[in-house]
Amino acid sequence: MYPLHFRFLFVAIATGAALSMAGSASADLVQLTTVVNPGAYDDLERAAAAANQSVFDALVGPCGGGECPADQQAVFDEARELVDTAADILGTGTGQFSLGLDDEGLGNALRWTAAEEVLAQGRAATDFSNGQMTGATNRITALRYGARGFSIAGIQGMPTSDLPDFPEHATLGAAGEEGGGETLAKFGGFLNGSYGWGVHDPTTFEDAFDYESVDITLGFDYRVLPGFVVGLIGGYAENEIDFDGSKSIVDGGINSDGFSIGAFGVYSWSDFYLSGYFSYQRMSFDIDRFITYPSLNPDVTGTNTTTSGETDSNAYNMAANFGYTYRFGLSEEGFFSGKPLLLEPSMRLEYSQITIDSFTETNDDPGEYFALAIDEQDIESFEVVLGLRTSAAVSTSIGVFFPYVRVEWRFDVLDDTGESQAQYGGIGLSGVAGFSLPGDDVDSDYGTVAIGLQTIIRGGQSRILGGPTGDRLSIYGEYRRVLELDNVESEILTAGARYIF
Numbered sequence: 020m021y022p023l024h025f026r027f028l029f030v031a032i033a034t035g036a037a038l039s040m041a042g043s044a045s046a047d048l049v050q051l052t053t054v055v056n057p058g059a060y061d062d063l064e065r066a067a068a069a070a071n072q073s074v075f076d077a078l079v080g081p082c083g084g085g086e087c088p089a090d091q092q093a094v095f096d097e098a099r100e101l102v103d104t105a106a107d108i109l110g111t112g113t114g115q116f117s118l119g120l121d122d123e124g125l126g127n128a129l130r131w132t133a134a135e136e137v138l139a140q141g142r143a144a145t146d147f148s149n150g151q152m153t154g155a156t157n158r159i160t161a162l163r164y165g166a167r168g169f170s171i172a173g174i175q176g177m178p179t180s181d182l183p184d185f186p187e188h189a190t191l192g193a194a195g196e197e198g199g200g201e202t203l204a205k206f207g208g209f210l211n212g213s214y215g216w217g218v219h220d221p222t223t224f225e226d227a228f229d230y231e232s233v234d235i236t237l238g239f240d241y242r243v244l245p246g247f248v249v250g251l252i253g254g255y256a257e258n259e260i261d262f263d264g265s266k267s268i269v270d271g272g273i274n275s276d277g278f279s280i281g282a283f284g285v286y287s288w289s290d291f292y293l294s295g296y297f298s299y300q301r302m303s304f305d306i307d308r309f310i311t312y313p314s315l316n317p318d319v320t321g322t323n324t325t326t327s328g329e330t331d332s333n334a335y336n337m338a339a340n341f342g343y344t345y346r347f348g349l350s351e352e353g354f355f356s357g358k359p360l361l362l363e364p365s366m367r368l369e370y371s372q373i374t375i376d377s378f379t380e381t382n383d384d385p386g387e388y389f390a391l392a393i394d395e396q397d398i399e400s401f402e403v404v405l406g407l408r409t410s411a412a413v414s415t416s417i418g419v420f421f422p423y424v425r426v427e428w429r430f431d432v433l434d435d436t437g438e439s440q441a442q443y444g445g446i447g448l449s450g451v452a453g454f455s456l457p458g459d460d461v462d463s464d465y466g467t468v469a470i471g472l473q474t475i476i477r478g479g480q481s482r483i484l485g486g487p488t489g490d491r492l493s494i495y496g497e498y499r500r501v502l503e504l505d506n507v508e509s510e511i512l513t514a515g516a517r518y519i520f
Contacts, residue, residue: 046072046076047102047103047105047106047109047111047112048068048069048071048072048075048101048102048105049068049069049072050105050109051068051105051108051109051122051125052064052065052068052105052126052129053065053068053069055109056122059122059123059126060122060126060129061126063130063133063135063456064126064129064130066133066454066455067129067130067132067133067454068101068105068129070132070133070442070453070454071097071098071101071102071129071132072098072102073451073453074094074095074098074443074446074451075095075098075099075101075102077446077451078091078094078095078098078446079095079099082095082096083095088447090388090445090446090447091445091446091447093388093445094388094443094445094446096116097132097322097388097389099116100116100117100118100314100319101118101125101128101129101132103115103116103117103118104117104118104119104120104125104128105125107119108121108122108125114316115318116319117316117319118312118313118314118315118316118319118321119314119315119316119319120312120313120314120315124312124313124315127312128312128322131310131311131312131322132310132389132454133441133454133456134308134380134391134393134439134441134454134456135225135226135456136226136262136271136273136306136308137306137328137393137396137439137441137456138225138396138439138456139219139225139226139228139230139260139262139273140273140275140304140306140330140332140375140396141373141375141396141398142219142230142260143230143232143258143260143273143275143302143304144275144277144300144302144332144334144373144375144398145371145373145398145400146215146230146232146256146258147232147234147254147256147258147277147279147300147302147334148298148300148334148336148371148373152296152298152336152338152369153213155236155238155252155281155283155296155298155338156294156296156338156340156367159283159285159294159296159340205241205242206239206240206241206242207239207240207242207250208237208238208239208240209236209237209238209239209240210235210236210237211234211235211236211237211513212233212234212235212236212513212514213233213234213511213512213513214231214232214233214234214511214512214513215230215231215232215233215234215509215510215511215512216229216230216231216232216509216510217229217230217501217507217508217509217510218230218507218508219506219507220506220507221263221506222506225506226262226263227262227263228260228261228262228263228272229260229261229263230258230259230260230261231258231259232256232257232258232259233256233257233258234254234255234256235254235255235256236252236253236254237252237253237254238250238251238252238253238283239251240283246286246287246288247284247285247286247287248284248285249282249283249284250282250283250284251280251281251282252279252280252281252282252283252296252298253278253279253280253281254278254279254280254300255276255277255278255279256275256276256277256278256279256302257274257275257276258273258274258275258276259272259273259274259275260272260273260274260275270309270311271306271307271308271309271325272306272307273304273305273306273307274304274305275302275303275304275305276302276303277300277301277302277303277332278300278301279298279299279300279301280298280299280300281296281297281298281299281336282296282297282298283295283296283297290343290344290345290346291341291342291343292340292341292342292343292344293339293340293341294339294340294341295337295338295339295340296336296337296338296339296340297335297336297337297338298335298336299333299334299335299336300333300334300336301331301332301333301334302331302332302334303329303330303331304328304329304330304331304332304375305327305328305329306327306328306329306330306380307325307326307327308325308326308327308328308380308389309324309325310322310323310324310325310326310389311323311324322389324382324383324384324389325382325383325384326380326381326382326383326389326390326391327380327381327383328378328379328380328381328390328393329378330375330376330377330378330393331375331376332373332374332375332376333373333374333376334371334372334373334374335371335372336369336370336371337369337370337371338367338368338369338370339367339368340365340366340367340368341365341366341367342363342364342365342366342406343363343364343365344361344362344363345361345362345363346360346361347360347361347362360409360410360411361408361409361410361411362407362408362409363406363407363408363409363410364405364406364407365405365406365407365408366403366404366405366406367403367404367406368401368402368403368404369400369401369402369404370400370401370402371398371399371400371401372397372398372399372400373396373397373398373399373400374395374396374397374398375395375396375397375398376395377392377393377394377395378392378393379391379392379393379444380392380393380444388443388444388445389443390443390444390445391441391442391443391444391454392441392442392443392444393439393440393441394439394440394441395439396438396439399433400431400433401431401432401433402429402430402431402432403429403430403432404427404428404429404430405427405428405430406425406426406427406428407425407426407427408423408424408425408426409423409424409425410422410423410424411423417474417476418474418475418476419474419475420472420473420474420475421472421473421474421475422470422471422472423470423471423472423473424468424469424470424471425468425469425471426466426467426468426469427466427467427468428464428465428466429464429465429466429467430463430464431462431463431464438455438456439456440453440454440455440456441453441454441456442454462503462504462505464503465501465502465503465504466501466502466503467499467500467501467502468499468500468502469497469498469499469500470497470498471495471496471497471498471513472495472496472497473494473495474494474495476494495513495514496512496513496514497511497512497513497514498510498511498512499511499512499513
């Protein structure tokens with residue numbers, strides 16, 4: 020987000036624009052929120068005051084006498100109520116069109132007119148990007164650990180040589196390896212599914228909301244060389260955002276769905292590995308904004324309306340990952356004997372470029388016009404991710420259990436807030452100041468922690484993890500939580516099974 024002096028700069032610019040257009044009309048709304056009582060209003064409310072003042076000043080000439088088109092007249096009437104309310108508080112107006120509200124009530128009304136809710140679209144698009152990259156990362160991990168065949172829910176295996184109490188794996192190896200057994204399979208497939216949920220607390224520039232998401236990833240891969248695998252990956256996601264009117268001023272929601280397609284590759288040598296990922300994604304958004312504020316003036320009707328909008332987004336995502344695997348417990352003696360343990364530090368670079376198309380809302384009540392024309396949003400992200408993963412193998416009479424813990428810490432390099440601009444859609448005039456929606460601060464660093472368990476159930480006659488065993492069924496589950504992300508609580512649960520035919 021912009022530093023504090025930049026916030027006051029954009030407010031000052033908007034204020035100056037409104038004042039310069041005032042002419043003979045008063046600038047009571049701007050004067051009240053920025054000069055007389057600025058402490059009663061936040062940055063978003065002051066920016067909304069400047070935008071509404073500018074609309075009033077531009078339309079007061081033709082619309083003050085009711086001689087302008089219906090859409091312009093509706094926009095002017097709403098702006099006039101806000102301006103007259105400010106004049107009423109200042110004691111400079113007649114109160115004819117005033118809502119009869121105090122500073123707090125006027126601030127809430129101003130906030131209702133802004134469209135800061137649309138900034139939540141960026142979070143939905145970003146979550147989809149992160150979910151698809153996580154799906155690709157899980158598959159790459161499985162491939163490095165020797166997974167073969169078709170896996171459900173992103174099963175992450177262990178190196179076959181590390182499996183305890185399975186002597187059948189002792190001779191497994193790639194073609195040409197010393198003591199190697201069977202040739203590694205060329206083709207494989209995977210299906211990942213996840214459910215995420217979270218809460219965004221209210222801030223100055225973004226409203227409180229709850230969100231849920233469902234993410235499905237399907238892909239296929241081909242082993243070009245024993246240590247080199249390439250693959251294709253596709254995904255589908257649905258995301259629902261509900262603004263929490265009990266915590267914020269506004270209410271409404273955003274529903275989105277989309278698809279992605281991408282490619283990945285991983286190259287392993289010794290205990291080192293290098294992987295890369297690229298994808299394109301497209302999402303569609305349906306947005307509903309509720310605008311509701313009262314009038315204490317019996318001669319002026321309060322506002323209760325809904326605006327709706329539809330738009331699309333396009334995103335390009337890239338990631339590169341490098342890591343090393345430390346192996347413990349592979350000797351016949353020592354504390355870790357018979358208890359295979361792996362420790363894997365890694366570094367990943369993630370880049371995303373998201374563009375949300377411009378769109379114009381529609382208003383459900385022809386007598387009120389709060390529909391906004393929203394400019395294109397551009398969001399750019401570049402993160403450095405440091406990770407550490409540890410996993411173990413425990414053999415029981417039921418099967419083999421693979422618990423693991425993964426911790427990552429992310430550093431944002433760009434600090435892009437995804438600022439947007441908006442203007443009343445019914446004005447039809449150029450040069451009229453609009454709403455500036457800068458968005459919240461981007462967290463410069465935050466973390467994630469994941470706890471997972473894979474179980475390979477004994478029984479059957481099949482091949483699993485690339486080698487001949489007596490195990491056909493794998494059950495998998497993972498819980499992941501975001502850490503130290505300001506104003507956001509986010510959790511993701513992944514579960515499923517892997518069955519080899």
